[in-house]
Amino acid sequence: MNYVSTRGGIEPMSFKDTVMSGLAADGGLLLPDEIPDVSDRLADWQKLTYRELATEIIALYSSISSKDAAALVHRSYSAFSEPEVVRMVAVGDLQILELFHGPTLSFKDIALQFLGNLFEALVEERGGELNIVVATSGDTGSAAIHGVRGRENMRIFVLHPHGRVSPSQRRQMTTVSNENVFNVAIDGTFDDCQGIVKSIFTDLPFKTRYSLGAVNSINWARILAQIVYYFFAAFRTMESTGLEGARFVVPTGNFGDIFAGYLARKMGLPVTRLVLATNENDILSRFFESGTYALGEVHTTISPSMDIQVASNFERYLYYRLNGDPAAVGRAMAQFRDSGSMTVERQAGEPVDEWISSGSADTQQTLEVIRSTYKDHGYLLDPHSAVGVHVALSLEGAGEPTICLATAHPAKFSESIGRAVGSKVARHEMLDRLTDMPEQFTVLPSSLVAVRGWIEESLSAG
Numbered sequence: 001m002n003y004v005s006t007r008g009g010i011e012p013m014s015f016k017d018t019v020m021s022g023l024a025a026d027g028g029l030l031l032p033d034e035i036p037d038v039s040d041r042l043a044d045w046q047k048l049t050y051r052e053l054a055t056e057i058i059a060l061y062s063s064i065s066s067k068d069a070a071a072l073v074h075r076s077y078s079a080f081s082e083p084e085v086v087r088m089v090a091v092g093d094l095q096i097l098e099l100f101h102g103p104t105l106s107f108k109d110i111a112l113q114f115l116g117n118l119f120e121a122l123v124e125e126r127g128g129e130l131n132i133v134v135a136t137s138g139d140t141g142s143a144a145i146h147g148v149r150g151r152e153n154m155r156i157f158v159l160h161p162h163g164r165v166s167p168s169q170r171r172q173m174t175t176v177s178n179e180n181v182f183n184v185a186i187d188g189t190f191d192d193c194q195g196i197v198k199s200i201f202t203d204l205p206f207k208t209r210y211s212l213g214a215v216n217s218i219n220w221a222r223i224l225a226q227i228v229y230y231f232f233a234a235f236r237t238m239e240s241t242g243l244e245g246a247r248f249v250v251p252t253g254n255f256g257d258i259f260a261g262y263l264a265r266k267m268g269l270p271v272t273r274l275v276l277a278t279n280e281n282d283i284l285s286r287f288f289e290s291g292t293y294a295l296g297e298v299h300t301t302i303s304p305s306m307d308i309q310v311a312s313n314f315e316r317y318l319y320y321r322l323n324g325d326p327a328a329v330g331r332a333m334a335q336f337r338d339s340g341s342m343t344v345e346r347q348a349g350e351p352v353d354e355w356i357s358s359g360s361a362d363t364q365q366t367l368e369v370i371r372s373t374y375k376d377h378g379y380l381l382d383p384h385s386a387v388g389v390h391v392a393l394s395l396e397g398a399g400e401p402t403i404c405l406a407t408a409h410p411a412k413f414s415e416s417i418g419r420a421v422g423s424k425v426a427r428h429e430m431l432d433r434l435t436d437m438p439e440q441f442t443v444l445p446s447s448l449v450a451v452r453g454w455i456e457e458s459l460s461a462g
């Protein structure tokens with residue numbers, strides 16, 4: 001399978017080149033040139049373990065043999081505490097899909113453990129080295145660091161918004177002492193960090209000179225690894241309900257996670273609906289209600305990994321929404337860049353997307369659903385997952401099987417959980433261990449020049 005750009009300006013690329021380059025050279029995002037229809041394999045796939053299913057899906061989208069894919073998958077998920085990688089828990093009428101049983105306790109481990117192993121295999125195969133640059137709103141950074149720490153010929157540079165990630169999230173990054181890990185706190189928002197990383201990657205001479213690689217959710221391999229749990233969870237839910245299909249509620253920031261669900265649906269998985277859930281940063285839920293994608297202000301919330309205005313994966317969705325027309329994608333993105341807003345056309349009375357609906361939860365509603373879920377079911381939701389559950393509880397069609405993605409362990413956000421339920425109940429020994437460990441990070445202004453200089457300096461020192 002080959003990969004093409006959403007802007008149409010490059011020759012088709014191999015899977016391996018796609019993973020290594022992250023962003024397309026024309027500034028677009030990379031997508032497979034076709035989405036395989038697996039409808040006739042669903043009955044067979046239903047019998048597979050999580051790891052077997054991951055192996056099938058990865059082999060389908062790549063040039064990696066099934067044997068090598070299986071080895072990568074086994075290495076990637078060996079550090080997970082659940083035998084089937086993810087876990088499903090019934091909470092009232094909802095199915096909670098716990099995706100946070102990896103080494104840094106967020107769903108991002110599922111993709112980033114895989115990507116770390118994949119990068120290592122590719123660097124070994126091709127020789128040379130790889131320097132990863134990544135922006136994080138909290139969870140990506142630690143998951144990426146844990147995917148890359150200690151690996152040979154690889155370094156990782158992580159930008160997080162200073163003071164805007166939770167203390168636990170920060171410590172999960174800044175207490176890692178491997179020599180190939182570099183943390184920087186940017187005086188700005190996550191969008192500032194992401195903007196700097198995007199500029200670094202569009203500077204091709206710089207990117208080539210320093211062998212830069214991307215692990216933000218613009219990297220196709222991350223989306224790929226996330227497709228797997230939509231299949232796995234839908235299968236388990238279809239078994240337990242005897243019904244054909246399920247809907248998914250997805251706490252959303254950069255649109256990577258829900259986009260994986262969108263592809264699973266395109267592949268033939270009977271997903272009845274994808275429900276996008278946002279916090280006060282609701283550019284995406286407003287889009288799916290109105291058809292207009294319009295920049296607002298960034299709000300700092302208790303679900304910081306969703307404090308995002310410009311969703312980096314949205315362009316991938318837009319490509320399909322605009323019928324795979326790269327010129328139309330280019331025009332829409334240019335319009336958004338120049339005016340802060342763009343609108344997709346639709347027939348009067350038609351939804352913006354027949355598969356995707358949306359909703360949002362503010363801080364009060366998020367705290368309330370954490371409190372009521374704990375009181376009624378004894379189950380603790382982290383604030384991101386709680387945004388999804390709030391939206392799920394407001395959906396019509398009570399009998400429809402509903403899977404809510406739980407994207408982080410509540411202990412990562414113990415301060416907010418404490419606010420909701422009145423005591424420090426959300427703990428995890430892995431996080432407790434970090435509280436007294438020394439932290440290492442550099443503070444820089446929100447400036448491309450400063451960050452570029454810091455990367456160059458760190459590389460020449462090492």
Ligand SMILES: *Cc1c(COP(=O)(O)O)cnc(C)c1O
Pocket residue numbers: 106107108139140217251252253254255256257258305306384385407408
């Ligand atoms: C990253 C993250 C999200 C948002 O996922 P996207 O793929 O960016 O939409 C939601 N919850 C948690 C806990 C996260 O870390």
